[in-house]
Each structure stands twice: as structure tokens, then as C-alpha cells.
Amino acid sequence: MDPLKVLINGAGVAGTCLAFLLSRQGHHVTVVERFPSLRVTGLQIDLRGPAIQVLRRLGLEEQFLASSAREDGLEIVDGKGGRWAYFPANKNKSGVSAKPEGNKALQSFTSDYEIMRGDLCKMFYDAAASQGKQDVQWRYGCEVTGFAEAHQGEGTVRRNIEETYDLVVGADGVGSKIRRLMAAVILDNDKTFLPYNGDYVGYFTMPKPKRTPQQLGQDPNSPFAVATVFMSPGKSIMTRKNPKLHDFEQAYFMCNSRDGPTNSNNTSLKVAHQQRDVPAQKAALAEIFKDCGYTARLPELLRALRDSHDFYLERLGVVKCDSWSSVGRVVLVGDAGYCPSSKTGMGTTCAIVGAWVLAGEIGQATKGKSMTEKQLQHDAQVDAALRGYETKLRPCIDQVQHGLPESPGLYDSFLETRIGIVLIYWIVALSSMLGIDVLAKFVLREDIRNWELPEYHL
Numbered sequence: 208m209d210p211l212k213v214l215i216n217g218a219g220v221a222g223t224c225l226a227f228l229l230s231r232q233g234h235h236v237t238v239v240e241r242f243p244s245l246r247v248t249g250l251q252i253d254l255r256g257p258a259i260q261v262l263r264r265l266g267l268e269e270q271f272l273a274s275s276a277r278e279d280g281l282e283i284v285d286g287k288g289g290r291w292a293y294f295p296a297n298k299n300k301s302g303v304s305a306k307p308e309g310n311k312a313l314q315s316f317t318s319d320y321e322i323m324r325g326d327l328c329k330m331f332y333d334a335a336a337s338q339g340k341q342d343v344q345w346r347y348g349c350e351v352t353g354f355a356e357a358h359q360g361e362g363t364v365r366r367n368i369e370e371t372y373d374l375v376v377g378a379d380g381v382g383s384k385i386r387r388l389m390a391a392v393i394l395d396n397d398k399t400f401l402p403y404n405g406d407y408v409g410y411f412t413m414p415k416p417k418r419t420p421q422q423l424g425q426d427p428n429s430p431f432a433v434a435t436v437f438m439s440p441g442k443s444i445m446t447r448k449n450p451k452l453h454d455f456e457q458a459y460f461m462c463n464s465r466d467g468p469t470n471s472n473n474t475s476l477k478v479a480h481q482q483r484d485v486p487a488q489k490a491a492l493a494e495i496f497k498d499c500g501y502t503a504r505l506p507e508l509l510r511a512l513r514d515s516h517d518f519y520l521e522r523l524g525v526v527k528c529d530s531w532s533s534v535g536r537v538v539l540v541g542d543a544g545y546c547p548s549s550k551t552g553m554g555t556t557c558a559i560v561g562a563w564v565l566a567g568e569i570g571q572a573t574k575g576k577s578m579t580e581k582q583l584q585h586d587a588q589v590d591a592a593l594r595g596y597e598t599k600l601r602p603c604i605d606q607v608q609h610g611l612p613e614s615p616g617l618y619d620s621f622l623e624t625r626i627g628i629v630l631i632y633w634i635v636a637l638s639s640m641l642g643i644d645v646l647a648k649f650v651l652r653e654d655i656r657n658w659e660l661p662e663y664h665l
Contacts, residue, residue: 210234210342211573211589214372216351217379218245220252220324221541221558223331225378228566230335230342231665237372238343241350245332248517249324250410250457251276251447255653257603257660258556259320261563265665267334274326278317278447281434283635288503291632292639293433316552316644316651317434327555351375351385354537374569374589375537381526383543389533402524403612407476408549409460409492411518412449413511438631439499441623444508458508462495463623480520488520489513523548525611532593540565545604551652553607560660561600567663568595599661607652
């Protein structure tokens, strides 16, 4: 067959993975990324179930594990830093059996399949380059600014370049420009992004404090790496080791910012996020957390928040589209089309599985067929691949996103009270003592029923 000419907007996890998979089939791929280089930064992410199967089928599992971010478990602590519960990482190959298809056991919150976002993107980038082909072009400092739907997707790349492609792919994240161009809407009027009612997460890295073994509860030079979570009404803080920078750690500030007269301080976070005002975002978070009760670490955390250079604020939400493709052969993959939110623990997994299914369906639709045939048959092959992509992947995504985003109910209101938090602490303490991982069972969305990862020869 003659190769397809594919344009991918975005060089994140979904974009780099898809570029690698399509180049393995001999297609000509151009990846455009608005940043000036491949972004090898970002915080810690993980893979679950079917995404681990994809790595195994591609022969990348050992390479992934060699770059993985070690994390031995997660602890829940009180305001003084005292441990109430501990959930160890799943070290049994994260519940995946030795056979590639044996993916029935669920993981815990942490596992062997933790990695820094930038390392995963670099792994797929290097994998594409190591094939010895020149089928992937990487263009930085540019992005798709528009396209015309004709027999072929025609993408206009910033820098005022107009080019014609057989397929245009939006792999550009939750705020996807491709998705908004498909729907002809502006960012603030995007009906496919369904936000949680006021839930935000602020991410940054900070210098690791020098504490005594008594303060830390362990040898400060120990390789033992534990994620630590503190909870208070309506907010929580998590810190975890930064495996790329041993003198630094990752910090996550999670809170809600409900509209209402009693939440004037919290509402300012929403305004700061809408205005993309980073100093105002930091100030609003500091105001929200200043009385959270985490006396063991709050002063140093707030100073680190103020001084951080890599702070990023995310409004949590879900992306739901009636269709992931449009007439004219434009398609969405990963968070751009079906972000399940970080609350599910399945965002990266869905991105990799989505890239696998899309590439596999393209391979099946074009296998053994000449691209020099009539243009109508050429278009029909791509259209068939996009239909197969929707049909094969939709049952998986529908399960992961089922019931999301949840509207605040009695449970959420209860967790915004001191009594609710006290009860949660006792529940996790009892669960930890009994060896029941409540986080994996009741929070994560890994348990996908009656669906198997499709088999493709890529």
C-alpha cells in the first residue's frame, strides 16, 4: 500500500505514541507542537491495565520500567504528620499476569508502572526515531490554526503554511484547539468540556526539606519513596518524591471553589484561572489553604508555592464528544477527545489505548490496498478506520467516564465538614489495618468489564 500522510497536532503522550505507531506501519507523519521543543517536563503519571498490554505488545515494557518512577506506597497523615493509614504499591507486576492478555487484577494507587510524563513522551519519541526511518517530522513552535474539510484534511499550521493531509489528528489535550475548530466554538464556550463543580488542582515542584529521621519517620537518605496525603474539609495536599531531581519533591494542592456568597475567597481562584493569572492563582490557593490545619508542613509548602517556577493550575473536568471524528477526516485522540479527569487515574491509559486502537484500525483499513486507486476509495478507507476506532474504543471509554462528572451531592457536602473528614480518616485507618485498598476499589476506574484490548499487528 502507499502510505498515508498524517498531521498530528500535539506532542504529548497521545501524540508521540500515535506517531510511533503510525510510523511503524510506514505512514508519513508530521507532528506539530506549540512548545519550542519536545516537552520532557511534567509530573508523575501511571499506566493501568490495557495500556500495560500495549507496552508489552510493542516490546517497550522493559524500557518503560527502566525509566519508571519508584513509589513504594501511599500514606494518609494528620495535621501533625502522624500516619493513619498506609497502602503499599502493587509490586506483583501491577496485577497484570505474565500473559499479555491476563489483565484482570486491579492495581493499587501506586505501582511499578509510575513514570514522569516527560520520560514517557521521550520513550515514544525515541522509539519512533530508533526504527531508522524518516517517516516522522517534528515541528516545534507551531500548531494547527485551521483546516478545510475536503476530500482530504487540509491543515493550516501557524507560520502561515498550508498543507494537505489524508488525516488530521487532534492530540492537543483537554483544551484541544482541534476539537474547538471541529465544533467552531471558542474556549470558554466549549460544551464538550464538562467541569466538576469547582474542583481544581495546583501542581508544582519544591525543594525537599532537610528533616531529621524523627521528623521524617525514616532515614532521610533512604530510597524508600512514599506519597503522602493530608485531608481537611474541602481540600487536600499530596506530596511525592521527584525521581528526576532527588533534592526536590512534587506537590499537589487539591480543592473546590464553589460559587456562592460564603465562598468569596475560593471563588477568586475561578477568576484567576479564567484570566490565566498565575500570581493570582497562587495567592488564591494560599488563601484557601492557610487554615487547613497541616501544621507539620504547611508553612514550607506555602513558601514553595509562592516561589515555584513550574506552577500549573488545572480545573478538573471530563471531555465528552458525541463523535471523535468529523467529515473531512479529522479525529481526536487522548484527552482531546475523551479526558476522564485525573480523578479516575485513567487519563494516560486512555490516551495510549486510544492511540493503539486508532493506529490499528488505520492499519486494517488500508492493509493491502493501493493508495493510487480512485480518491473516493482512498477516502473510504480512512473513513472506515475512523468508524472502527469509534466502535472498538467507545465501550471502554464509556465505562471509564460513566456518571462523570459527578454533581456535588450529600457525599461531597459531607467531606466538606470536619465530621466527614474525621470519619474518612477512621475508614482509611481500618481499611489499611484490614489490607483493603479503598482507593483502588472505590476511586480509580480501572475495572473495565466485558471489553478486551483489540489485537492488531502493528
